[in-house]
Amino acid sequence: MAALSEEKISHLAHLVRDGLEADRRIYCKGSRKEILRAIKQTLTETAELQDEVREIVHRKLVSYKRKIVEGSADWEILYEKTYREELRKRGL
Numbered sequence: 106m107a108a109l110s111e112e113k114i115s116h117l118a119h120l121v122r123d124g125l126e127a128d129r130r131i132y133c134k135g136s137r138k139e140i141l142r143a144i145k146q147t148l149t150e151t152a153e154l155q156d157e158v159r160e161i162v163h164r165k166l167v168s169y170k171r172k173i174v175e176g177s178a179d180w181e182i183l184y185e186k187t188y189r190e191e192l193r194k195r196g197l
Contacts, residue, residue, distance in 0.1 A: 119146040158191045171182045 109117070121144050125131050133140050166173060166180065166185055173180045 109148065114145055114148045114152070117148055121148075125162070154197075158188060158195075161191055162187045 118141050122137065122141050125133055125140070126137075135143070162184055166175075172182055175181060
């Protein structure tokens with residue numbers, strides 16, 4: 106799965122910013138442009154991290170001696186477990 110396109114990230118960032126602005130309980134310091142830029146950066150970094158972790162997990166699973174059919178129930182279970190472990194290693 107590839108990282109999100111710039112258009113999708115921009116769209117999501119606008120939705121997040123608009124949602125934050127609509128919630129009167131939240132105060133965001135900075136201009137609308139600065140807030141939007143920070144949200145875009147966070148979304149981009151998160152998408153890149155997810156892609157990196159997915160690739161690591163995939164490489165691990167295909168390297169097992171016991172061949173696991175990609176898409177099978179075993180694959181899905183091991184994939185989820187390994188994905189969570191990789192995120193935990195990164196403090197997430």
